Amino acid sequence: MIYPNNAAEKLGFLEIKALVRQKCLSEPARELVDKIQPQTNAEQVEKFLHQAHEFKTLLTADDPLPVDHMYPIRPLVEKARVEGTFLLEEEFHRVLLSLRTVFALIRYFNERTGKYPYLDMLLEHLPIENSIIRNIERIIDDRGKMKENASRLLLDLNQQIQKSEMEARKRLESVFKAAQNNGWTADGNLTIRDGRLCIPILAENKRKLKGLIHDESATGQTAYIEPEDVFHLNNKVRDLEFERRREVVRILTELTTLLRPHIPLLLSYHGLLTKLDFVRAKALFAIDLDATLPEIGKTCETNLVNARHPLLYLSAKAEGTGGVIPLNIKLDETDRVILVSGPNAGGKSVCMKTVGLLQLMFQAGLLIPAEPNSKMGIFRQVFADIGDDQSIESDLSTYSAHLSKMKHFTTFANAKTLVLIDEFGTGTDPQFGGPIAEAVLEVLNSKQVRGIITTHYSNLKAFAGKTDGLENASMLFDNAAMKPLYVLQIGKPGSSYALEIAQNIGLPKEVVRLAKEKIGEHQQNVDALLINLERDKKEIHDTKAAINKREKELLIKQREYEELRSYIDDNRKELLYQAKAEAKQILKDANKLVENTIAEIKSVQADKEKTKAIRSNLHQAIDKHTQAKPLVKKIVADNKDVDVDQTLQVGDWVRLKDSGTEAQIMEIAKNKNLILALGDLRTVVKPNKVEKLQGKEKKKAAKRFNSVSTGDAADFSPELDVRGMRTEDALHQLELVLDRAVMIGYPSLKILHGKGDGILRRFVREYLRKYSHISHFEDEHADRGGDGVTYAYIK
Incomplete structure (x- = not known):
């Protein structure tokens, strides 16, 4: 699929695999990473991509995955497969830990059946065979050692060994104490020689104690003797230990025999662990890259939106130098081949390598650092001509190496081939290299290939401008500051800025002048035209950026206006409602007052003086209602909104109108809302919902807050x-x-x-x-x- 064999390495795919490999927990998963290759089967690619995407979602938005122990089971199972062999205690312990992890993983996904359909495929409906774990746990403890009571005989032997060791120790200490009392011993306590406890005896007294001499000190003044009585007891212990070892081997052999029928299932468990570790590594790498799952196209097309070169992105992220300028590029039926031109060190090769590397990653089942609305198809072949492949052994010059690749490209390329060519046509006399490159490009275009080609040749730019299926593009360059912008612009060719860069670097003016004369007036005019186009494109690009910024500001203003209008509408409704309610109440009170007045006048039988007094009371009540403050003023005072925040500052004390709770302003948000601290809690309210505390009220609130804070500080x-x-x-x-x-x-x-x-x-x-x-x-x-x-x- 990939030609030549070193193309993947030159695009950086091997470095990507090395980074994924670092994320694996087990060696079998690392071996799977080493085998990663771009696939051409659409269903397989889709499955791999969705598995990585689902695992990424699991790691970022679900409970942690139970992957405590992931020891490779296969080597142990292959050892157990042979009749008569047995696994050691520590090997059974590794199998036990791995099986516990496997069963925890199966339960984890069983609890989420249907949530991760592509990851469920890895489980293959594997059962949880608890009998395997029970058999091992009956024999092996959590430290990886055989249990004392693994069998009746083992328990009996362990007890006999313990009893004999205690008896031998007791007897040895008795002999040692007697020797000390007789003055036979040298300085020091009991010591071990040849695996036996011995008594240090002075050399002149070694014949006075019956026993076996195991060693002497370097000076020869001390002999290390195992007493005769103890010697026989120790031999008994040694015999018992041999018996114990035979029993341990018998138990391990029996346990291995019980394990042998489950070998196919154990190998499936091993495969599950390996595949989950492998997919987990891809998901962790995707998290580092901020990679996503693009739309999978059914045709050979590529539409990258805000794509970033993975290695450059990780490097910039590690160094903290800021982000990588994203790439937007599209290869489809209309624009099959993009011819990228522009200045040296302007990003042409990075643009081409980004497309090639992301395509390889995509077809290898790795998520890519681009927007989710990107779209990528599947190519059957990827041909790349990058760098200098001259070979002394093959008698190939630089240009011969390029031509040999062009021969392969023009012979085997088709509509499902992605072609990547860097510095097309270089390596020989431009007078001949340009036409040959143009002829190759014409043949490739006739084969409907897709591709990215970088060049400086003017004849190729002109050819692309007048040929269907080919599209010019350039890397933007700031010709005022004389620095590249690393932004790809589709539609127009770019200048190489050779003379401008030479002049900026400091090449003598005479050299630059002579070069201009030798280039010729026509070529200078063409280059000047390209530079002007480049300048126009930069101005358009800057203008679009300014317009986008202005649009965002207008959207913010529009949102604020809508919120303000909504707030005013709500206040107006509340004002009308309260006004109607108060008017209704005033009318009700007035009717009641009139009725009461008439009733009182009737009750006094229209007595002149009493009627006068009653009328006086009526007028006083009317004056009282007349002098009351208008409802509008009251409501407006209670609902100050737009300008209230101008008088409030961070640190001010306020009271919530609806609850009377006192709080301190911790922050004023951009939308003018207040962020208040109420004890341990924070809340966000609108400015019209609070009233500012002044004077004594403010001091009391601050005092209460300090007393609470002191208590908080203590706890x-x-x-x-x-x-x-x-x-x-x-x-x-x-x-x-x-x-x-x-x-x-x-x-x-x-x-x-x-x-x-x-x-x-x-x-x-x-x-x-x-x-x-x-x-x-x-x-x-x-x-x-x-x-x-x-x-x-x-x-």
Whole structure:
């Protein structure tokens, strides 16, 4: 599929595989990564891509995957397959740990049946055979050692050995004490020689103690003797240990025999572990790249939106130098071949390699660093001519090597071939190299190939401009600052800026002048035209960027206007409702007052003086209603909105109108909403919902807050442990602790999130970056947890 054989290496695909390999936990998975090759089967490519995508979703949005132990089972199973052989205790322990991981993984996916359909394919409906684990657990403990009671005979032998050792030790200590009392011993205590406990005896007294001399000191003044009585007891212990060893071998052989019928299932378990580890590595690499699943096309086409070269992106990310300028390019039936021109070091080769590398990654089942709305098809062949392949052994010059590749391209290329050619036509006399390159390009175009070709040749630019299926493109260049912009512009060829770059570098003016004369007036005019086109394209590009920025600002203004209009409409409705309600109440009170007045006049039988007094009371009531403040003023006073925030500042004390709760302004958002601190809690309210506290009220609120804060400070712990938590729960706890730390003025916070796959650590640090009160954060010292602990410092 790939020609020549070193094309994948030159595009950077081997480096990608090496980075994925680093993410694997087991050696079998690393071997799978080594075998990764671009595929041409559409169903297979789709399956691999969806598996990586689902695993990425699982790692970022689901519970942690139980992958505690992933020992390779296959070598142990192959050993157990042979009749008469047996696995050692530590080998059975590795099988046990791996099986526990396998069963935990099967249960994990069984609980999520249908959620990850492509990952479910890896399980192949494997059963959980608990009898294997039970048989091993009956014999092997959690330390990987055989249990004392693995069999009745083993238990009896262990007890006899223990009893005999104690008897031998007791007897030895008795002899040692007697020898000490007789003054026969040298300085020191009991010591081991040849695996036996011995007594250090002075050389002149060694004949006084019956026993076996195992060793002497370097000076010859001390002999190490095993007493005769103890010697027989130790021999008994040695015999018992031989018997125990025979029993251990018998038990392990029997256990291996029980394991042997399950060998096919164990190999399936091994395959599941390997494949899950392999797909997990691809998903982790995709997370590092911020890679996504593009749309999978059915035809040979490529439409990359905001694509980034993976290796350059990771390098820039590691160095913290900012992002990589994204690439937007499309290869389809209309524009099959893109001819990229422009200045040296302007990004032409990177553009071509980005397309080629992402295509190889895509067809190898790896997610790509581009927008999800990108679209990629499947090519049956990828031909690349990159760099200098001259060979002394094959008697090939640089140009001969290029021509040999062109021969292969023109012979075997077809409509399902992606062709990548760097610096097309170079390596020989331009007078002949240009026409030959044009002829090759014409043949390739007639074969309907897709491809990216970089060149400086003017005849190729002209040919592409007048030929269907070919499209010129250029890398933008700032000819004022004399630096490349690394932005691909489709539709027009670009200038090489050879004379401008030579002049900018400092080549003598006389040399530049002579070069201009030798180039010829026609070529200078063409180059000048290209430079003017380049300048126009840059102006258009800058104008479009400015328009986009202005559109975003207008959208923000429009959103603010809509919110303000909605707020005013709501206030107007509330105002009318309250006005109607108050008018209704006034009318009701007035009717009642008139009725009461008439009733009182009737009750006094229209007495002149009493009627006068009643009328006086009526007028006083009317005056009272007349002098009352208008409802509109009251409501407006209660609903100050647009300009209220102008008088409020961070640190001011306010009271919530609806509840009477006092709070302090911690922050004023861009949309003018207030972020308030109420004890341990934060809330967001509109400015019209609060009233500012002044004078004594402000002092009382601050005093109460300080008393509460003092209590909080006494109870507050600057250490937060979120290990084992789900991401959402961990961030919730982090928010609560950070809020308290900010309110009581605590300078720093220690967050224990563990290492693991680094997912929780990444989310914690992303949250800290967005928290306005965090000045910076750093890892703990390597001896005290390293990157499993984060220290956050508060402004």
